[in-house]
Amino acid sequence: MGRMGKQTFVLDSPPAIVSSAAVAGKKEGDGPLGPSFDIVCEDSFFGEETWEKAESSMLSRTLSLAVGKAGLDFSDLGCVFSGDLLNQCVGSSFGLRGTDVPVFGLYGACSTMAEGLALAAMTVSAGYAETAAAVTSSHFCSAERQYRTPLEYGGQRTPTAQWTVTGAGCAVLAASGAGPLITHVTPGRIVDLGVKDANNMGAAMAPAAYDTLRAHFADTGRAPDFYDLILTGDLGFIGSEILRGFFERDGVSLENHNDCGMMIFDRVGQDVHGGGSGCGCSASVLCGEILGALRAGRWKNVLFAATGALLSPTTSMQGESIPGICCAVALTSGETR
Amino acid sequence: MGRMGKQTFVLDSPPAIVSSAAVAGKKEGDGPLGPSFDIVCEDSFFGEETWEKAESSMLSRTLSLAVGKAGLDFSDLGCVFSGDLLNQCVGSSFGLRGTDVPVFGLYGACSTMAEGLALAAMTVSAGYAETAAAVTSSHFCSAERQYRTPLEYGGQRTPTAQWTVTGAGCAVLAASGAGPLITHVTPGRIVDLGVKDANNMGAAMAPAAYDTLRAHFADTGRAPDFYDLILTGDLGFIGSEILRGFFERDGVSLENHNDCGMMIFDRVGQDVHGGGSGCGCSASVLCGEILGALRAGRWKNVLFAATGALLSPTTSMQGESIPGICCAVALTSGETR
Numbered sequence: 001m002g003r004m005g006k007q008t009f010v011l012d013s014p015p016a017i018v019s020s021a022a023v024a025g026k027k028e029g030d031g032p033l034g035p036s037f038d039i040v041c042e043d044s045f046f047g048e049e050t051w052e053k054a055e056s057s058m059l060s061r062t063l064s065l066a067v068g069k070a071g072l073d074f075s076d077l078g079c080v081f082s083g084d085l086l087n088q089c090v091g092s093s094f095g096l097r098g099t100d101v102p103v104f105g106l107y108g109a110c111s112t113m114a115e116g117l118a119l120a121a122m123t124v125s126a127g128y129a130e131t132a133a134a135v136t137s138s139h140f141c142s143a144e145r146q147y148r149t150p151l152e153y154g155g156q157r158t159p160t161a162q163w164t165v166t167g168a169g170c171a172v173l174a175a176s177g178a179g180p181l182i183t184h185v186t187p188g189r190i191v192d193l194g195v196k197d198a199n200n201m202g203a204a205m206a207p208a209a210y211d212t213l214r215a216h217f218a219d220t221g222r223a224p225d226f227y228d229l230i231l232t233g234d235l236g237f238i239g240s241e242i243l244r245g246f247f248e249r250d251g252v253s254l255e256n257h258n259d260c261g262m263m264i265f266d267r268v269g270q271d272v273h274g275g276g277s278g279c280g281c282s283a284s285v286l287c288g289e290i291l292g293a294l295r296a297g298r299w300k301n302v303l304f305a306a307t308g309a310l311l312s313p314t315t316s317m318q319g320e321s322i323p324g325i326c327c328a329v330a331l332t333s334g335e336t337r
Numbered sequence: 338m339g340r341m342g343k344q345t346f347v348l349d350s351p352p353a354i355v356s357s358a359a360v361a362g363k364k365e366g367d368g369p370l371g372p373s374f375d376i377v378c379e380d381s382f383f384g385e386e387t388w389e390k391a392e393s394s395m396l397s398r399t400l401s402l403a404v405g406k407a408g409l410d411f412s413d414l415g416c417v418f419s420g421d422l423l424n425q426c427v428g429s430s431f432g433l434r435g436t437d438v439p440v441f442g443l444y445g446a447c448s449t450m451a452e453g454l455a456l457a458a459m460t461v462s463a464g465y466a467e468t469a470a471a472v473t474s475s476h477f478c479s480a481e482r483q484y485r486t487p488l489e490y491g492g493q494r495t496p497t498a499q500w501t502v503t504g505a506g507c508a509v510l511a512a513s514g515a516g517p518l519i520t521h522v523t524p525g526r527i528v529d530l531g532v533k534d535a536n537n538m539g540a541a542m543a544p545a546a547y548d549t550l551r552a553h554f555a556d557t558g559r560a561p562d563f564y565d566l567i568l569t570g571d572l573g574f575i576g577s578e579i580l581r582g583f584f585e586r587d588g589v590s591l592e593n594h595n596d597c598g599m600m601i602f603d604r605v606g607q608d609v610h611g612g613g614s615g616c617g618c619s620a621s622v623l624c625g626e627i628l629g630a631l632r633a634g635r636w637k638n639v640l641f642a643a644t645g646a647l648l649s650p651t652t653s654m655q656g657e658s659i660p661g662i663c664c665a666v667a668l669t670s671g672e673t674r
Contacts, residue, residue, distance in 0.1 A: 002464050009465040050655050079524055087424045089444040093647035097660050102344055102524035107426040107444040126463035127339050128346040187416055187439035310430035318387050323434050
């Protein structure tokens with residue numbers, strides 16, 4: 001346990017991700033990663049009366065599924081780290097209401113999956129709990145009406161706009177077990193280069209991704225090519241290009257980079273403009289496709305760096321720019337000793 | 338390091354709160370705890386153009402003040418745990434934007450100060466960072482217009498309504514040093530007994546306080562009278578009476594209980610109905626009056642149990658009840674070995 005370099009925490013006893021679950025909506029299920037989701041729900045209401053309740057239901061089902069896959073009950077979980085995009089994080093609070101598990105509520109915008117994984121890993125590695133879970137969600141319909149306009153309004157989307165993913169992901173961590181291990185955590189600083197266009201989140205978040213990734217490489221002494229995959233959260237097509245540009249300026253080529261927002265939809269066929277976004281984007285991609293590939297041995301080392309745009313509609317209306325944040329978590333295949 | 342009982346984490350190397358700062362607005366400065374605040378700002382805008390920016394400025398100043406008192410710079414801080422009540426926690430995000438410190442964003446509603454202290458203590462005690470800070474804020478004017486009605490509307494407040502405190506508190510923790518120590522953390526479960534009145538937060542949160550306190554006593558084997566003070570966050574007058582009633586039913590008298598929401602205003606003279614509330618209520622009371630009393634040796638053992646109501650205006654409009662949460666942190670005077 002300890003500090004490495006300026007900003008990175010090393011987990012001397014790397015906890016194992018013993019199970020994970022990913023749940024998604026119909027549009028996400030129709031995309032290239034469709035087969036990797038545990039459940040694809042055709043009904044955008046998930047059987048509930050409102051989209052907010054639908055999001056809570058989706059988050060709750062994802063947690064149940066992951067806990068069940070690990071062969072655990074809720075009463076076995078030491079604690080849960082959870083957050084989402086809805087005002088006052090009600091997706092999480094109402095989704096976790098029936099579980100009786102101690103909760104640490106988070107707000108990291110779309111970086112929440114990495115933040116939750118980081119804190120869950122730190123908690124388990126230090127021995128505070130034998131097991132802990134990280135879970136998060138987003139829902140296109142609840143996000144649109146909260147951040148932008150009522151869906152019925154049918155507003156035109158700009159070419160840089162990203163599509164909020166309807167999806168949730170959950171990872172259950174334990175002190176010992178088979179499964180990908182979490183070895184390092186690099187929490188992010190808030191970075192704001194002055195981007196004010198709330199329809200171009202990728203551009204607003206790319207500087208934060210660059211800042212955290214650079215810190216991670218400097219702290220650990222690892223070059224980018226140490227990783228089979230450097231996976232950002234939801235920079236989308238535009239933000240990813242900006243990120244690779246920053247590194248090219250340093251003479252570094254991020255060839256092994258991909259982005260959850262680019263992976264989850266078919267750019268040509270699904271009309272999503274800038275790509276996918278939302279807490280549920282990186283959560284469902286990580287907890288389905290990526291952890292699956294690590295378990296199967298297709299990848300050995302993955303750096304998961306989820307990004308968040310820390311704005312609100314109020315700050316944008318008050319003329320503010322958009323601060324970004326990025327939290328990075330280093331994953332390796334294998335099991336605990 | 339480890340687990341004690343079902344829900345409590347023990348910090349074998351208890352970190353020290355090496356400094357703290359509390360900043361408040363004019364009404365809070367006029368109350369019984371006025372002398373305990375580092376700064377009382379007469380201007381509700383804190384020199385800014387909007388109340389949201391005022392809240393960020395207040396939070397930022399409080400962090401600077403606490404870090405300075407510890408003889409540190411921002412670059413010495415391992416990380417900051419921060420959150421607030423504003424949509425998307427923009428009080429924190431914009432307040433921390435200029436600091437260059439790694440951030441873990443939280444949402445625990447009015448329990449945020451205890452949640453932040455808990456995670457900062459866990460982080461420092463485990464050796465991930467030498468120092469960490471917990472900071473939070475609330476502002477009467479930004480909260481009223483977000484959760485209730487525009488201030489200009491002049492709505493009548495019900496007798497059970499609480500008054501959101503304009504205030505912020507910050508504690509800086511270090512692995513060694515003089516100052517009160519954090520010895521135990523009991524994170525809370527989400528408890529919802531069906532209260533639907535958004536103007537009676539005390540009643541909604543009291544069951545969560547009871548649940549966490551009972552778990553803490555059971556896990557640690559400590560009786561309530563082990564503590565010189567059991568300090569709940571912002572149950573106010575009504576919620577505190579309900580909490581004491583729950584314990585009386587168990588044959589336990591909580592004689593050493595007080596509540597930040599009852600302490601911060603003069604019930605008779607300041608027309609606050611149910612008492613104070615908001616993240617800044619428990620944060621400014623703890624970081625001013627209470628930590629001062631621990632440092633001065635007036636108290637030896639204090640259990641700080643901040644409470645949060647996990648609702649949003651949307652959930653209330655959709656007919657939902659109000660889930661509550663309570664996180665408890667055990668403090669003792671003295672210094673690290």
